[in-house]
Amino acid sequence: MTKQELFGQILSKKSYLCVGLDTDLQKLPKHLLDTEDPIFEFNKQIIDATKQYAVAYKPNIAFYEAFGAKGWESLQKTLAYIPKECFTIADAKRGDIGNTSGLYARAFFDPNSSGLDFDSVTVAPYMGEDSVTPFLTFPNKWVILLALTSNGGSKDFQTLSVGDKALFEEVLTKSQEWGTDEQLMYVVGATKADMLAQVRALAPEHFLLVPGVGAQGGSLEEVSKYGMNSTCGLLVNSSRAIIYASSGEDFAEKAAEEAQKVQAEMAQYLDLYLKK
Amino acid sequence: MTKQELFGQILSKKSYLCVGLDTDLQKLPKHLLDTEDPIFEFNKQIIDATKQYAVAYKPNIAFYEAFGAKGWESLQKTLAYIPKECFTIADAKRGDIGNTSGLYARAFFDPNSSGLDFDSVTVAPYMGEDSVTPFLTFPNKWVILLALTSNGGSKDFQTLSVGDKALFEEVLTKSQEWGTDEQLMYVVGATKADMLAQVRALAPEHFLLVPGVGAQGGSLEEVSKYGMNSTCGLLVNSSRAIIYASSGEDFAEKAAEEAQKVQAEMAQYLDLYLKK
Numbered sequence: 001m002t003k004q005e006l007f008g009q010i011l012s013k014k015s016y017l018c019v020g021l022d023t024d025l026q027k028l029p030k031h032l033l034d035t036e037d038p039i040f041e042f043n044k045q046i047i048d049a050t051k052q053y054a055v056a057y058k059p060n061i062a063f064y065e066a067f068g069a070k071g072w073e074s075l076q077k078t079l080a081y082i083p084k085e086c087f088t089i090a091d092a093k094r095g096d097i098g099n100t101s102g103l104y105a106r107a108f109f110d111p112n113s114s115g116l117d118f119d120s121v122t123v124a125p126y127m128g129e130d131s132v133t134p135f136l137t138f139p140n141k142w143v144i145l146l147a148l149t150s151n152g153g154s155k156d157f158q159t160l161s162v163g164d165k166a167l168f169e170e171v172l173t174k175s176q177e178w179g180t181d182e183q184l185m186y187v188v189g190a191t192k193a194d195m196l197a198q199v200r201a202l203a204p205e206h207f208l209l210v211p212g213v214g215a216q217g218g219s220l221e222e223v224s225k226y227g228m229n230s231t232c233g234l235l236v237n238s239s240r241a242i243i244y245a246s247s248g249e250d251f252a253e254k255a256a257e258e259a260q261k262v263q264a265e266m267a268q269y270l271d272l273y274l275k276k
Numbered sequence: 277m278t279k280q281e282l283f284g285q286i287l288s289k290k291s292y293l294c295v296g297l298d299t300d301l302q303k304l305p306k307h308l309l310d311t312e313d314p315i316f317e318f319n320k321q322i323i324d325a326t327k328q329y330a331v332a333y334k335p336n337i338a339f340y341e342a343f344g345a346k347g348w349e350s351l352q353k354t355l356a357y358i359p360k361e362c363f364t365i366a367d368a369k370r371g372d373i374g375n376t377s378g379l380y381a382r383a384f385f386d387p388n389s390s391g392l393d394f395d396s397v398t399v400a401p402y403m404g405e406d407s408v409t410p411f412l413t414f415p416n417k418w419v420i421l422l423a424l425t426s427n428g429g430s431k432d433f434q435t436l437s438v439g440d441k442a443l444f445e446e447v448l449t450k451s452q453e454w455g456t457d458e459q460l461m462y463v464v465g466a467t468k469a470d471m472l473a474q475v476r477a478l479a480p481e482h483f484l485l486v487p488g489v490g491a492q493g494g495s496l497e498e499v500s501k502y503g504m505n506s507t508c509g510l511l512v513n514s515s516r517a518i519i520y521a522s523s524g525e526d527f528a529e530k531a532a533e534e535a536q537k538v539q540a541e542m543a544q545y546l547d548l549y550l551k552k
Binding site: 022060062063065066067068069070071072073076091093094095096097098100101103104106107110113114115116124125126127128129130131132146149150151152153154155156157158160161162163167170171174 | 298336338339341342343344345346347348349352367369370371372373374376377379380382383386389390391392400401402403404405406407408422425426427428429430431432433434436437438439443446447450
């Protein structure tokens with residue numbers, strides 16, 4: 001998917017919501033557990049219920065991989081079910097030496113090899129340039145590089161000073177030598193909304209994937225105010241607050257209500273903060 | 277597997293060789309391509325041919341994941357075929373926020389969930405403590421944390437100065453607060469053998485997984501001289517130089533010859549450099 005296509009969808013849905021499919025067998029409504037593939041059945045109903053409010057879906061690969069080959073089948077069915085106009089993110093946090101990253105790229109981007117055809121994959125930057133560039137050779141596919149994450153451990157290394165800036169700022173700067181804002185996005189944790197202005201100074205044109213709004217307590221208004229640019233430039237993820245809004249038979253209905261609430265708020269912020 | 281069990285195997289085989297199962301369909305001998313599962317068939321013959329010389333096997337997960345669910349089945353069969361006394365490494369470079377890393381741990385360590393029961397998994401440190409500790413709750417399982425890798429991109433971030441040391445040194449130091457040398461190893465690229473002495477000063481007791489000897493040209497003698505401690509403390513990986521020693525029908529025989537050559541060299545270095 002191109003940046004223009006993504007922006008077009010954001011304008012038409014008045015939303016920059018990404019729904020995280022962190023689908024946990026232990027949290028599924030009981031009535032789904034008798035179906036042939038409960039994880040896929042749950043995802044299917046969540047997608048149907050939220051697709052008019054969400055522009056992106058982000059399966060968290062660990063939740064599928066935990067079930068081995070069977071989990072990969074659930075993932076493949078889920079991806080195939082997501083409407084074509086939605087942006088899809090393999091939240092995989094991969095990254096290895098060049099030829100190995102090339103194989104991870106095939107795993108997520110080459111349906112003839114793996115059966116999967118995601119628009120993007122999250123990548124960890126620790127191994128540097130040759131761990132990232134193999135993903136960038138696929139046209140209209142995206143790397144979403146970890147810059148500043150929303151977890152406690154982000155303080156261990158990401159915010160350490162390297163020279164006159166923090167490590168995550170060096171990641172933002174250095175990686176722009178490897179690809180353009182038409183193929184590279186960044187993960188920026190929303191629990192640090194005050195740092196978004198800093199990030200925007202270094203990466204004014206890039207899309208940012210912002211986790212941690214909702215269950216983890218980031219403020220959507222602050223993220224929108226400091227993070228939005230002229231093509232929106234934000235995908236804000238919500239997982240648990242939407243997909244586990246109810247644990248009963250009404251889970252899909254409640255998920256739709258939550259997604260709709262977030263979308264309505266986003267519509268306002270697009271009016272207020274989208275740079276003309 | 278415990279550290280003592282690993283060291284016992286090293287002494288009995290007089291070897292600290294890890295064979296990397298980077299099994300690439302495009303490089304397999306032609307006569308295997310008609311078998312039901314060429315990747316597993318290749319691995320099976322490689323394991324049979326090298327198991328008297330190798331103490332560890334390291335499937336590179338990308339090579340299996342590139343084939344989706346089918347690849348995971350080849351991986352599962354391969355792991356089940358590796359002799360129980362050998363140490364097994366899922367070279368996966370995973371790492372995510374706490375609950376997600378917990379699911380990756382189940383993917384590689386919990387056979388009731390995923391079908392896989394590896395002894396260890398490689399983990400990327402960028403996301404910090406809570407991305408690593410979920411793997412450490414499994415008894416006698418290991419995290420092999422990336423410190424200094426052997427690829428070109430290692431210069432982008434790993435060797436940057438944070439305060440008075442390099443980032444990879446900070447990873448070595450900080451991570452020792454999270455786990456002991458009975459559950460934590462480090463990846464240290466052998467193309468920087470001169471840096472091994474530095475690493476040993478910071479992590480004297482830990483096992484190090486050293487890639488990049490062989491095809492990538494590191495010196496086994498230097499690695500052994502500067503890296504060995506009183507429990508050997510080294511697993512030296514070779515992938516391509518062994519598994520692709522021949523592309524013909526004699527591939528397993530040639531792999532055995534190469535593995536035996538490396539083992540014979542290792543036997544000498546154990547005599548010379550093992551700290552008493």
